[in-house]
Amino acid sequence: GKNLRILINNVGGVFHEPWLKALESLNQAEAEQTIDVNLRFPTQLTRVLLPILTKNSPALIINIGSLSSIFQIPYGVVYSGAKAYVSAFSGALRAEMRAEKKDVEVLTVQVGMTSTGTNKVPVNFMTPSAQTLARGALQRVGY
Numbered sequence: 001g002k003n004l005r006i007l008i009n010n011v012g013g014v015f016h017e018p019w020l021k022a023l024e025s026l027n028q029a030e031a032e033q034t035i036d037v038n039l040r041f042p043t044q045l046t047r048v049l050l051p052i053l054t055k056n057s058p059a060l061i062i063n064i065g066s067l068s069s070i071f072q073i074p075y076g077v078v079y080s081g082a083k084a085y086v087s088a089f090s091g092a093l094r095a096e097m098r099a100e101k102k103d104v105e106v107l108t109v110q111v112g113m114t115s116t117g118t119n120k121v122p123v124n125f126m127t128p129s130a131q132t133l134a135r136g137a138l139q140r141v142g143y
Contacts (some may be wrong), residue, residue: 004052005059010040012064012083012105013118020075031078038082043089057103060141063090065110109137 015037016030028096042063053059068076069083086110094106115123116130128136 003056004049005056006062007046007049007053007060008064009045009086010062010064012038012066014076014079019079022071022075026078031091034084036079038079039085042086046093049124054102054106059104061093061106062102062137062141063106063108065090065108066138067110067112070110095111105141107128107140108136109133109140 014034015024018034021030038123046061046063053061063086065086066079066083068080069087072080090106090108097104097106111119111133113127114118114130114133115121115127119126123132
C-alpha cells in the first residue's frame, strides 16, 4: 500500500575470509552465498517490486555494481562474475522498460572500494564514504 517509486539494490559483498580466494578453494556454501547475495537477491527483489514501481511511475531503480565487473579481480572470480551479471541485468531491464514504454529509469552505479559501516577503510580521493557515493549517484538521476 506504499507509494514505492525508488528501489536501490545496494546489497553485495563477499562474506568469507579471506575474501580473495582461488575459485577451486571456495567451498560450495561460499560460492552460493556470494551468488545469492550479489545476484539472486537483487534479481528477485526487483522482479517482485517492479509491478509496484510501474504502477507508481515515474520510478527509479538503481543497481549498485562494482568496478570488479570491468576490471576482473583474480581470486574474486565469483564476485566479479556476479557483478558483471548486475551490469547486464540492468542494461537489459533498462531496454525492456523502454520497449514496454514504462516510465521506470534503470541505472547502474559501478563502485570501487567504499568506506561503510561494515567496511571501515579510510576515506580518501579513491575511497569515498557511503554518504558521498550515495549523493553522487543520486545526482545522476534523470541523465
